[in-house]
Amino acid sequence: MSAENMEVRWYRAQFSSVVHLYREGKDQYPEQMSEYRGRTEFLKEGLADGRVALRIGNIRLSNSGLYACFFRSEFSYQEAALELQVSVSGTNPLISIEGYQDGGIQMVCRSGGWYPEPQSLWKDLKGQPLPSLPGKCFRDENGLFQTESVLIVTENSNQNLTCTIRNNILNEEEVSSVYIADSFFPKVSHVTVIRLSLNLLVLGFFIPLLIYCLRKQHKEKDSLRCKLKDFEEKYLAGFVLRKAGRFAVNVTLDQETAHPELWVSKNLKSVKCADITGEQPKDLDIVDSYRCVLGSERFNSGRHYWEVELKNKTMWHLGVSAESENRERYKSIAPEDGYWAIRLWNGEYKALSTPRTTITVETKPTRVGIFLDYEAGELSFYNLSDDSHIYTFRYSFPGTLRPFFSPGIHGSKEDAPLTICPVIDWQ
Template sequence: MKRRRFSGSNSSTGNISLLGYTLVFMSLLVHKLDSAHFSVIGPDQPLVATVGDEVVLACRLSPRMSAQNMEVRWYRGQFSSVVHLYREGKDQYVEQMSEYRQRTEFQAGDIADGSVALRIRDIRLSDAGLYMCFFRSEVSYQEAAMELRVAVSGTSPLISIEAYQDGGVRLVCRSGGWYPEPQSLWKGLQGQPLPSLPAKCIQDENSLFQTESVLIVTEKSNQNLTCAVRNSVLNQEGVSRVYLADAFFPKISYVTVIRLTLNLLVLAFFIPCAIYYLWKQSKDTDKLRSQLKSFEENQRFQVEKEKEHYLASFLLRKARRFSVNVTLDPTTAHPELWVSPDQKSVRYAGAAKEQPIDPDLVDSYRCVLGAQKFASGRHYWEVKLKKKTVWHLGVCADTDDREQYKSIEPENGYWAIRLWNREYKALSTPRTTITLEIKPERVGVFLDYEGEEVSFFSLPNGSHIYTFNRCVFGRRSLRPFFSPGIHGSKEDVPLIIFTIRDW
């Protein structure tokens, strides 16, 4: 009996020790998982640098934690376009782009607190654009975007007196070596702007701008003049001043008028030839100006499109990290809709009917809700459209008060877009017409509950369709919202919820 009691005591002690070790291990594991979540914070304003100078791209972790054992990467555009890479406690140069070789320096003085910076020397015009600061630990990764603007201040303006024109003196202000395109302005003695001819700007072979501004000065106008050329990015300007004395405005006597008349009579024979020559020169000049203007507008359009596409791709790539498996709730489906057994597709299966007059009423076009309810966090799903010509997609508030013929709009708890009569629209208040270059094969829906945003993306090209901002969710649960539309046939093309795997 004593042996049994002694054995029982050891067993109890062992069980208590094992329980204690388990609790300690679980607390350490939870602490490690909690410490693994972080965000990356970069500058909230664009950085500005001049050509030939240097710039520091700084970013940090929030909450503060050590990044000594993390991978820190700066890249542009694609993840593989490496500007600088820090991994395994040292700089890695194998993947670095050739144009940044010998120009970058990783500053890790405060890396124990999660703060790092990248110094880029010998700044070039091609360095302008978006940069991504990327951190990766063993269990998580995040990144932040920052914009670098590159500018150059040009030469001091040079004012020249070129000719008499329109009863006054023609002054030309020239300056070169600016980036981006500068602003030219003539000012009077009190600093007031003076009316002048439109300034001309032309880019040279080094992509720097040469500017030329013309002012016609009469004897009765302000003769104390200032020409200023300004770089709005660097907030710098070059200034030159000139004073025109009365000697520049000679008085015309009767003898001068007679001589001028005789000269005009002598030259009357050559005037038609001169007019033709000037007309031809003017026509050629206008053609050249038109070509230059068209080229510059096309370049600006291409840059804006490229930037827009890059930002949309970045947002989509970030959204797809929060992919969820969405299924349909057959109990919410309209009686004329058929939900597949796997609850991943829906189509119209009722009797053939004409389209409703108002496409934005809840029961006019038949709908079904997703089975999932979201009251926090970020969630992303995609819907295959195939060759459908009518559909509605989005999210709606989870409520039992789903009235018939309620208008689809944010005020009634709906955030959705639609395709109807070959026209895409966001069902905002008022409605917003959407123009898409390519008809989407799939539509991605991204819900950011705390960010109060619902965004839509066109796939496979990854372009941005529309975003509802500052949504008033009112702490209500939200559910995916689908309507396959009616084509007037018994067998309609289904909407299919696309499952993203291996992302």
């Protein structure tokens, strides 16, 4: 339907964090966040057909993250969420000769100005990958990545080389080529060759036997190491959980911080998305767009542990939030904005660090344990379905923290709630 007479609001983490606002048939700039002023253009060509688009100019790394597009007419409202990924292609690779190493020439390929971390690859003249030493990648003062890749070239190896730096998100790459002449390679004297040959003849008798013994010993050690590693991970996670249980706290939900489209149980232990087709909330500005709710408890010291039942939910956020009277300050779920959380979104588990960290779990968690050690600066998550460790944030927390819960962004009658569970005391 036509959106010409509707309110169309693009915003970030909170409803009041306005990126661009169209209302009463024209753009409204007074409510726009200062960082987007002069950088947005609302495209109105498709308004009559219900299509809207927002162009953001002079894009920055800080613009990455979740955005929401909100429509509101006199009779109804609706919104959608999307994630913006910011990506930058960097400079053309610079290849240099750094010296001699392991009987060959050490080649270094450098490039800068990339985001996110690029892929670095050496290739021969036919485009086949060449084995190289582990590369280095670090961020500069602008938050962009600088990369270094090292290749050892010998006289008998391919001397026509290319270094490729690739941005997989943009599907773009920068390539530089070099040819190494024979005169650059160190020469070996005939005396050295004769001595080396004699040594190899002597060692040739013992090497096969030594290799056999070492391989047998290595296989036995690898098998034992794998068993020990599995046992240690399982034992240590279980030990930490039993220790954490001694610091269990009775967490309850703070109804006053709940998003209008959330339903909170009377005992303040469960929360779920309400049916979004119901009555329109009176005040959409009280909390952010993640449909979240905070715990009533506040932590600024000590150790604290609580557990949350997930059942078969397909979307959720769990963690802690920094307390502030000005929630406008928190624009996205990330440590620099006062959130330390993990999530399940579109079937993928992630720690909402900067940058995001993908988490691999062997068993789908139906119940998660959360352990906060404030003085140590650690917030840990555990999968109680198999007593395994999920992820740990390490951070110098800036003040008072509160438990943070979000059951998702879609509400339905069949949607399962997030439920704070009683903790078993293993002491």
